[in-house]
Amino acid sequence: MKIFLRRITSFIGFALVFYLFFNILWGLFLPLLAKNINYRIGSYGYMHTRIQNLKAYSGIDILFLGSSHAYRGFDPRIFKANGIRVFNLGSSSQTPIQTEVLLDRYLESLKPKLVVYEVSPVNFSSDGVESAVDIIANDTNDIGSIKMALKINHVKVYNTLIYGLFRGLLHLDSSFVEDLTKGDDTYVEGGFVEKKIAHYDKSMDFPSRKMNLKQKQLRAFEKILSKLREREVAVFLVQAPVTSGFYHARSNNSDIDAYFRRIGNYYNFNKIIELSDNQHFYDERHLNQAGVELFNAKLLEILRDNVVPTKKSNLK
Amino acid sequence: MNSWSEIFFRLSYGYMLFNSIDFAIFLPVVFILYWLVAKRNLKAQNLLIVVVSYLFYGWWEWKFLSLIIFSTLVDYSVGLGLAKRESPNVRKMLLWTSILINLGFLGFFKYFDFFLANFTKAFSFFGHPINASTLNIVIPVGISFYTFQTLSYTIDVYRRKLKPTNDLVAFAAFVSFFPQLVAGPIERSTHLLPQFFVRRRFFYSEAVDGLKQILWGIFKKVVIADNCAQYANMIFSDPSDYNGSALVLGAIFFCFQIYGDFSGYSDIAIGTAKLFGFDLKKNFAYPYFSRDIAEFWRRWHISLSTWFRDYLYIPLGGSRVKTSLKIRNTLIVFLVSGFWHGANWTFIVWGALHAIYFLPLLLLSKNRRNLEIVASKKYLPTLTELIGMITTFSLVTFAWIFFRAESLAHAFTYIGGMFSLSLFHIPSLVPRRHILILLGLILAFISVEWSGRKDQFAIESIGKRQPQIVRWSFYSFVIFMIGMYMQTQETPFIYFQF
Numbered sequence: 001m002k003i004f005l006r007r008i009t010s011f012i013g014f015a016l017v018f019y020l021f022f023n024i025l026w027g028l029f030l031p032l033l034a035k036n037i038n039y040r041i042g043s044y045g046y047m048h049t050r051i052q053n054l055k056a057y058s059g060i061d062i063l064f065l066g067s068s069h070a071y072r073g074f075d076p077r078i079f080k081a082n083g084i085r086v087f088n089l090g091s092s093s094q095t096p097i098q099t100e101v102l103l104d105r106y107l108e109s110l111k112p113k114l115v116v117y118e119v120s121p122v123n124f125s126s127d128g129v130e131s132a133v134d135i136i137a138n139d140t141n142d143i144g145s146i147k148m149a150l151k152i153n154h155v156k157v158y159n160t161l162i163y164g165l166f167r168g169l170l171h172l173d174s175s176f177v178e179d180l181t182k183g184d185d186t187y188v189e190g191g192f193v194e195k196k197i198a199h200y201d202k203s204m205d206f207p208s209r210k211m212n213l214k215q216k217q218l219r220a221f222e223k224i225l226s227k228l229r230e231r232e233v234a235v236f237l238v239q240a241p242v243t244s245g246f247y248h249a250r251s252n253n254s255d256i257d258a259y260f261r262r263i264g265n266y267y268n269f270n271k272i273i274e275l276s277d278n279q280h281f282y283d284e285r286h287l288n289q290a291g292v293e294l295f296n297a298k299l300l301e302i303l304r305d306n307v308v309p310t311k312k313s314n315l316k
Numbered sequence: 317m318n319s320w321s322e323i324f325f326r327l328s329y330g331y332m333l334f335n336s337i338d339f340a341i342f343l344p345v346v347f348i349l350y351w352l353v354a355k356r357n358l359k360a361q362n363l364l365i366v367v368v369s370y371l372f373y374g375w376w377e378w379k380f381l382s383l384i385i386f387s388t389l390v391d392y393s394v395g396l397g398l399a400k401r402e403s404p405n406v407r408k409m410l411l412w413t414s415i416l417i418n419l420g421f422l423g424f425f426k427y428f429d430f431f432l433a434n435f436t437k438a439f440s441f442f443g444h445p446i447n448a449s450t451l452n453i454v455i456p457v458g459i460s461f462y463t464f465q466t467l468s469y470t471i472d473v474y475r476r477k478l479k480p481t482n483d484l485v486a487f488a489a490f491v492s493f494f495p496q497l498v499a500g501p502i503e504r505s506t507h508l509l510p511q512f513f514v515r516r517r518f519f520y521s522e523a524v525d526g527l528k529q530i531l532w533g534i535f536k537k538v539v540i541a542d543n544c545a546q547y548a549n550m551i552f553s554d555p556s557d558y559n560g561s562a563l564v565l566g567a568i569f570f571c572f573q574i575y576g577d578f579s580g581y582s583d584i585a586i587g588t589a590k591l592f593g594f595d596l597k598k599n600f601a602y603p604y605f606s607r608d609i610a611e612f613w614r615r616w617h618i619s620l621s622t623w624f625r626d627y628l629y630i631p632l633g634g635s636r637v638k639t640s641l642k643i644r645n646t647l648i649v650f651l652v653s654g655f656w657h658g659a660n661w662t663f664i665v666w667g668a669l670h671a672i673y674f675l676p677l678l679l680l681s682k683n684r685r686n687l688e689i690v691a692s693k694k695y696l697p698t699l700t701e702l703i704g705m706i707t708t709f710s711l712v713t714f715a716w717i718f719f720r721a722e723s724l725a726h727a728f729t730y731i732g733g734m735f736s737l738s739l740f741h742i743p744s745l746v747p748r749r750h751i752l753i754l755l756g757l758i759l760a761f762i763s764v765e766w767s768g769r770k771d772q773f774a775i776e777s778i779g780k781r782q783p784q785i786v787r788w789s790f791y792s793f794v795i796f797m798i799g800m801y802m803q804t805q806e807t808p809f810i811y812f813q814f
Binding site: 001003004008011014015018019022023026032033034035036037129154155156158159 | 351352518520523524527749750753756788789791792793795796799800801802804
């Protein structure tokens with residue numbers, strides 16, 4: 001029995017080293033066959049460029065957080081025209097688990113006076129894998145990445161992190177430069193991504209579904225809010241507009257609203273502004289530029305009426 | 317019957333799957349308690365097995381534990397009763413008590429809704445509509461398996477093949493032994509029960525063998541079965557969306573899904589039992605390398621087919637009767653076997669199809685041609701063997717369509733779509749890269765299974781004569797392949813629903 005236990009322990013050590021080695025090998029030489037490594041530097045959400053861009057910002061007025069609803073929904077140019085300095089740190093499918101990692105990394109340097117957090121319920125009901133691998137591939141990995149992987153506890157995140165740490169160690173991505181225009185998308189200074197599609201013509205029938213907010217996401221979310229409160233950063237919770245068919249297919253909107261209203265200063269823009277599904281969206285849940293302009297104008301109006309983050313604020 | 321997705325949802329809720337983190341913690345803890353705490357004390361080890369087996373089962377639904385406990389007490393008492401009574405009538409009555417109680421539970425939980433729905437339909441058809449709603453009964457996981465296992469005890473005691481035990485703990489451990497409780501192999505009392513009375517010793521080589529078998533079982537389940545399931549489910553859920561060649565591919569994916577899933581489970585069960593010093597029956601012997609259907613049935617779900625052979629087919633007269641009775645007996649066994657899998661006409665048609673495949677071989681006395689594994693002394697099969705294997709595989713795959721379909725109409729739609737001109741088009745499946753990766757994995761899997769076809773499990777002998785570093789590298793590579801290609805959603809084993 002002793003021999004068995006000793007050999008098993010040695011084998012586990014051996015298998016671990018073997019696993020790390022082959023994981024890196026697969027990532028380097030067989031990336032197309034590596035099903036459970038999803039290392040995509042410069043992927044569709046422009047996270048790589050956004051992180052590089054972020055380094056030029058400090059002492060901003062508003063920091064935007066959230067998923068594609070955020071980075072495709074808040075246009076820094078509109079805020080800049082109103083004398084407000086903002087940065088959009090939204091990323092693909094960003095869930096609170098990733099938001100927490102990003103805030104730990106960049107809150108200190110960005111020093112925002114106000115955080116506008118886009119709280120799309122779909123991101124609270126997600127496991128966070130897609131966003132985790134996006135951040136691993138496009139940002140520098142640290143202990144926060146390991147904590148994030150442990151929280152998500154998914155083999156794809158572990159594999160991608162192992163590979164990402166290896167690439168980071170050897171600086172294999174240091175010369176990577178992302179194109180600012182990809183198809184219909186253009187990256188805009190300050191973290192925004194503009195889509196050059198003006199209309200949405202598809203069918204609007206969506207099956208009715210209930211959004212189940214995940215406990216681990218809610219825990220991370222509440223932790224974020226308390227961290228921001230500790231730093232006396234005002235927080236605005238915003239639900240960005242989606243097409244009416246998509247919105248009304250969610251059967252528990254009132255429960256979701258009640259939760260966010262209870263926890264903070266919350267505005268559901270699906271109820272605040274009237275938008276046309278065809279004219280103001282480019283797909284079922286993302287605004288086109290015309291929609292973004294209306295959404296941002298209304299947000300500015302509300303911010304001016306309701307928020308005074310600090311005495312030096314440009315918002316009033 | 318409920319849809320497969322509903323069943324998967326129900327099963328995945330709170331069940332301790334072999335491929336779950338819960339089990340990864342449970343197994344080493346039980347192993348340490350068994351060998352280090354309860355060591356050298358047979359009764360303590362048996363008691364521990366009962367406790368952890370009930371915990372394992374209760375993890376899913378503790379209320380259904382009462383069924384196992386009740387079955388255990390009934391069959392234990394019947395066994396003791398059979399030992400004391402000599403009168404044939406009393407003995408027969410005791411046996412029937414056990415059969416009726418066990419099959420009564422099985423019938424109620426598994427078949428009540430089916431019979432009720434079919435009676436309602438039949439009455440409506442003859443112009444007498446009746447109002448009867450089904451009860452939507454939840455089937456206790458593993459009921460078909462432990463019911464058959466415990467029945468084998470009373471039948472064997474009745475036949476005086478086995479002396480009844482008066483050790484209730486050992487008997488309870490035999491009925492509930494956690495590695496094979498919920499999906500087999502269905503053990504015979506004559507094989508497993510005596511093992512609970514022999515002092516267990518820890519053998520290094522047996523434990524290592526067990527771990528290897530568990531590893532291969534996990535690979536079969538999470539890499540082969542679960543990846544195939546992703547596409548099989550997608551294609552079967554809406555066959556009208558796919559062309560003929562994609563439907564063929566869907567059926568083949570299901571073929572590997574069910575094999576990887578069920579034989580993977582059996583490997584994990586047998587390997588786990590080895591860790592505790594038990595020998596369970598082999599349940600699969602490379603069935604897709606069979607050269608005819610008779611050979612397939614000697615290699616597929618062996619513990620169930622031999623159960624039916626010994627407790628149903630032979631008592632009916634077997635094959636040593638006149639031709640018409642031979643046909644009747646074969647049909648009965650295959651239809652009952654189909655119905656055992658679930659209360660749906662699809663399973664009955666599946667059984668009937670296999671009976672149709674099997675009967676010509678039986679009637680021409682060609683059913684025992686291929687007793688040894690194919691190409692047993694060669695590397696490659698002959699052309700005749702290859703044709704036999706491909707034909708058998710095609711017949712089996714065709715029958716699986718009925719097994720997998722939600723209803724007969726669904727199966728016929730699927731088959732109708734398959735045999736169309738689009739059969740000769742490129743499969744309408746995306747993303748192609750993922751399909752190619754999956755086909756590559758299946759090919760690699762077949763190669764490993766082929767190379768190990770003479771062994772108990774495919775990787776048993778790989779690297780056996782090589783230095784430790786080579787062996788460890790191979791096992792580590794299997795672990796790596798699991799991590800790299802496993803389907804990332806925890807999926808329950810198909811056979812849990814039966």
